[in-house]
């Protein structure tokens with residue numbers, strides 16, 4: 330068992346199978362306990378919400394919520410939103426919304442913002458951060474959009490696509506962390522965990538030192 334201090338429980342505050350899989354890749358033992366406190370995106374004019382600030386706020390809310398149930402644990406939460414033309418896109422509510430989101434993203438670049446929060450339930454100490462990845466989606470015909478929505482893949486994904494699935498065929502290019510798009514930026518997470526002396530590669534393997542609160 331690499332990394333965690335003896336007796337320290339790591340809790341992933343997420344219902345996302347992608348986040349479970351990504352955290353599992355790091356080889357740190359953890360348990361899953363999803364939070365239900367995520368706020369719906371408010372209906373505000375374009376540009377009114379900063380995507381990274383929104384994702385950060387939701388990640389902190391989720392982590393604090395679950396930390397209350399796990400005294401002594403280190404709790405990890407994340408949140409992911411897509412931003413295009415100053416509008417934030419979460420998960421589509423229905424098929425029509427998924428089609429509209431994909432039409433808005435087709436043939437251009439957009440941004441994916443994820444916030445990550447690690448909360449020490451024993452002390453209340455928090456390490457948090459955000460990452461933004463630029464993603465290009467190729468031009469799509471209406472028939473392609475409908476066919477993609479028919480696969481069912483878009484429905485539980487921010488922006489109505491999954492870069493890790495069939496959606497990979499829509500994305501010719503990204504600039505930034507791939508794992509950020511899937512929902513859990515692993516390089517950032519490793520830096521945040523190091524603030525609590527949890528090291529993916531063992532002592533000295535992660536650059537950050539366990540000082541400061543890790544805020545961006």
Ligand SMILES: Cc1cn([C@H]2C[C@H](O)[C@@H](COP(=O)(O)OP(=O)(O)OP(=O)(O)O)O2)c(=O)[nH]c1=O
Pocket residue numbers: 342343344345347348363364367391407408409410411420441485486487488490491492493496510511512
């Ligand atoms: C853009 C994109 C998003 N997503 C997913 C990641 C997130 O699971 C989801 C965004 O929704 P979130 O609200 O961030 O997360 P969630 O509700 O799925 O899970 P939880 O709050 O319990 O942690 O979109 C992909 O899987 N692939 C992609 O390419």
